[in-house]
Amino acid sequence: MEEEKKVKVLISKEELESRITELAKQIYEEYKGQEVTFICILKGSIFFTVELAKKIPSDINFEFIRVSSYHGENSTGVIKMKVDLQGDIKGKDVIIIEDIVDTGRTLSYLKEYLKSKEPKSLKICALLDKKERRLCDMQADYVGFDIPDKFVVGYGLDVNEKYRNLPYIGYFENV
Ligand code: IMP
Numbered sequence: 001m002e003e004e005k006k007v008k009v010l011i012s013k014e015e016l017e018s019r020i021t022e023l024a025k026q027i028y029e030e031y032k033g034q035e036v037t038f039i040c041i042l043k044g045s046i047f048f049t050v051e052l053a054k055k056i057p058s059d060i061n062f063e064f065i066r067v068s069s070y071h072g073e074n075s076t077g078v079i080k081m082k083v084d085l086q087g088d089i090k091g092k093d094v095i096i097i098e099d100i101v102d103t104g105r106t107l108s109y110l111k112e113y114l115k116s117k118e119p120k121s122l123k124i125c126a127l128l129d130k131k132e133r134r135l136c137d138m139q140a141d142y143v144g145f146d147i148p149d150k151f152v153v154g155y156g157l158d159v160n161e162k163y164r165n166l167p168y169i170g171y172f173e174n175v
Pocket of ligand 1: 069152
């Protein structure tokens with residue numbers, strides 16, 4: 001992959017593996033081994049969702065939602081639902097699995113939307129958190145890494161659909 005050379009490593013494969021193991025243990029213990037529904041926010045959260053779920057030895061249900069607000073590296077601020085839930089989450093313990101919290105708009109929208117479906121509980125687990133960029137009051141319940149205000153790619157995150165399959169989180173030096 002030629003583009004890979006231009007990307008600097010921010011969080012290595014090993015660091016991701018070790019932090020995701022910790023998050024999985026925390027979630028498993030807090031839910032006391034009870035069944036949990038993961039709502040994977042496509043497409044960026046696929047790698048994180050899969051790796052996290054594989055490390056939790058209790059039942060996980062999977063749901064998928066796809067919203068869009070980004071064009072290239074810029075948020076348009078307008079959230080559109082592209083793929084909606086297929087199953088019923090009423091009365092279930094639900095965790096939204098998100099790749100990154102940036103302005104917080106996507107999760108604010110999703111939290112309100114999912115609350116209206118009456119889950120028993122609703123939490124947010126984000127792999128990355130760019131707190132400096134926050135434009136609304138949004139705090140994830142579980143956070144993998146706090147990161148600086150850099151546009152990042154890899155481990156599911158993209159720029160115009162590229163770089164998702166890098167096994168680490170990287171950034172562009174001059175961006
Ligand atoms: P928010 O609504 O501004 O919090 O943005 C959340 C969504 O924006 C994430 O799910 C990502 O899809 C995208 N996003 C935000 N920051 C980055 C980044 O640094 N790299 C790639 N995608 C990003």
